[in-house]
Amino acid sequence: MKANTSAFLQSSLENNLDLNTIYIQITHELRKVENLLKEMINSSNPLINEIGNYLFRKSGKRIRPALLLLCSKLLGYKGTQDILFSALIEAIHTASLIHDDIVDNSELRRGQPTVHAKWGPNITVLLGDYLYIRTIDQALKNSSRKILEVLTEVTTEMVEGEITEYYHSGNLALKEEQYFDIIKKKTASLFRATCQISSLLAESNEQVEFQLAEFGLNLGMAFQIVDDLLDFTGDEDRLGKPALSDLREGRVTLPLIFTLQEGNSHLKSKVTGYFQNKGHSEGLRNEILEIVTKNGALKYAMAKAREFGERSKKLILDFPASIYRDSLVLFTDFLLNRDF
Ligand code: FPP
Ligand code: MG
Numbered sequence: 001m002k003a004n005t006s007a008f009l010q011s012s013l014e015n016n017l018d019l020n021t022i023y024i025q026i027t028h029e030l031r032k033v034e035n036l037l038k039e040m041i042n043s044s045n046p047l048i049n050e051i052g053n054y055l056f057r058k059s060g061k062r063i064r065p066a067l068l069l070l071c072s073k074l075l076g077y078k079g080t081q082d083i084l085f086s087a088l089i090e091a092i093h094t095a096s097l098i099h100d101d102i103v104d105n106s107e108l109r110r111g112q113p114t115v116h117a118k119w120g121p122n123i124t125v126l127l128g129d130y131l132y133i134r135t136i137d138q139a140l141k142n143s144s145r146k147i148l149e150v151l152t153e154v155t156t157e158m159v160e161g162e163i164t165e166y167y168h169s170g171n172l173a174l175k176e177e178q179y180f181d182i183i184k185k186k187t188a189s190l191f192r193a194t195c196q197i198s199s200l201l202a203e204s205n206e207q208v209e210f211q212l213a214e215f216g217l218n219l220g221m222a223f224q225i226v227d228d229l230l231d232f233t234g235d236e237d238r239l240g241k242p243a244l245s246d247l248r249e250g251r252v253t254l255p256l257i258f259t260l261q262e263g264n265s266h267l268k269s270k271v272t273g274y275f276q277n278k279g280h281s282e283g284l285r286n287e288i289l290e291i292v293t294k295n296g297a298l299k300y301a302m303a304k305a306r307e308f309g310e311r312s313k314k315l316i317l318d319f320p321a322s323i324y325r326d327s328l329v330l331f332t333d334f335l336l337n338r339d340f
Contacts, residue, residue, distance in 0.1 A: 017337070019061060022330050025323055026069040029083050033065045036087035037094075040134050051115060051127050055094060058110050063223070063335070064089045064194045070331065071198035071212055074316075074324040081201050084142060088135045089194050092151070095131040096158055096190075098124055103166060104249050111240035147200050154193035161185025169250035170275055172268060176257050180221070187227075188220025215315040215328075222308035223335050228253035229301050230339070232292060238340045244285055250275045254304060255297040267291045309336045 023030060034056070041052025065086030072082040100106075101114040102121050108114060116124040132155070139148050165182045168174050195216030199209040230239060231246045232255055246253055252260075259267050267288065274284045292298055309332050316328045 017330060017334050019066075019334065022327050022334060023062075023066055025073065025327055026066060029069050029086070030062060030065060032083045033062065033069075033086045033090065034059065036084065037090060040087065040091055040138070041131065043130075047123065048127065048130060051119060051123070052131075054118070055098070055115060055127075058112060060110055062090065064093055064190065066331070067191065067216065067219075067328075068194045068198050070324050070327050071195050071216075072201055074319055074322060074328065075199060075202035075204055075208065075212075077198065077202040079201065081142070082198060084138070085147070085197050085201065088139055088151070089190070089197070091131050091135040092155060093190060095128040095135070096155075096162075098131075099128045100162065103162065104245065104251075106241060106245060108241045111237070144200065147197055150193050150196055150200070154189050157185045157189040158187075161187070161189070165251065168252065171252060172256075172260055172271065174252045174257055176254070176261070179252070179254055179257055183221060183224040183228075184217070187224040188217050191220030191223065192217040211315055211318065215312050218308045218312040218315065219332055219335065222305045222312065222332070225254055225301055225305040225308065226336060226338065229255065229298060229305070232289060232298060234339065240340070244289075247271070247274055247285075247288065248278055254301040255292045258297040258300045259292050259295055262295060264291065264295070305336055309333070 037056050038052075041048060041056065043049055043052070068086045068089060069082055097109065098115045101109055102116045102124060106114055107117045114124075115127065119127075136148075136151065139151050143151075161182050161184070164178075165186060168178065168182070192213045193216070196209060196213040199212045204212070228246060231244060231253065234243055236243050247256070256267075256271065260271075270284055270288050270291070274281065274288060277284070312332050313329055316325060316332070319325050
């Protein structure tokens with residue numbers, strides 16, 4: 001790794017790794033993505049405008065747009081369609097989150113009340129539909145059939161992942177393989193599609209398309225495992241959402257699967273109690289946290305996330321050296337080590 005490390009990579013690693021540094025090559029494009037996102041919810045209906053403005057007022061980390069932009073630049077893409085597709089991918093992600101917050105009964109996102117907490121679930125479902133169908137409409141008008149297929153197929157996969165996760169709520173016998181399959185579908189598939197679209201825009205050969213898609217898939221797996229870990233360890237203010245909310249909703253994630261596989265019946269009864277009282281017991285919550293911390297489950301989950309992250313880095317380091325390749329390596333490290 002050291003032999004491949006460029007000056008940019010080296011100095012960024014020595015200093016504090018932050019998103020602004022990683023995004024430095026694409027700040028101009030990201031600004032345009034923000035404008036396109038605002039246009040997408042521009043409507044003659046005042047309620048759509050009101051909720052849309054609320055939704056995009058506080059921007060998230062914009063991980064998927066940054067990934068698409070950096071990957072297309074890595075491949076030498078010189079057009080401007082990467083900006084449009086970055087916005088479309090972010091719009092799909094946003095639509096999925098507002099639906100997900102209803103499914104997960106989440107009241108807070110990015111430090112502010114979720115759309116359904118403010119406007120109720122009925123209008124929120126419709127707003128998600130609106131955003132999604134406007135995305136597909138834009139894609140229809142601007143893309144090849146292949147890209148359109150990638151977008152519709154990935155959404156189908158995400159919905160399947162979300163439904164499977166919901167179906168398994170409260171299932172304390174969930175296996176690691178089943179968990180990996182769920183997060184692959186609900187999260188990693190969109191990371192994969194994001195990278196694949198950049199290679200389709202750049203008209204890369206099939207080998208490059210596959211390699212970049214695999215990079216995205218592994219990165220998405222690492223991302224979601226860390227997301228699930230932060231549910232146990234994260235600071236609520238920093239995360240902008242309450243801790244242990246997966247558990248409150250009966251979502252069985254990797255740290256819990258690891259602990260339950262060890263045959264920890266003590267934990268089983270604590271978790272069942274926590275599910276039953278919908279996360280209202282502070283005492284139970286602390287006990288569960290103590291058990292998963294002590295038995296090494298958090299370390300185990302982090303090691304798994306690193307495995308996926310290392311696979312990503314290996315795949316990306318196979319591309320010719322460039323500032324974009326360095327940024328993608330740093331991005332992987334950032335996503336692994338983030339605390340929000
Ligand atoms: C967040 O997971 C949710 C997802 C990654 C995907 C949700 C997908 C859908 C609702 C289906 C797609 C729908 C449309 C309209 C495109 P999480 O609950 O683990 O993360 P969180 O803690 O941030 O909520
Ligand atoms: Mg959720």
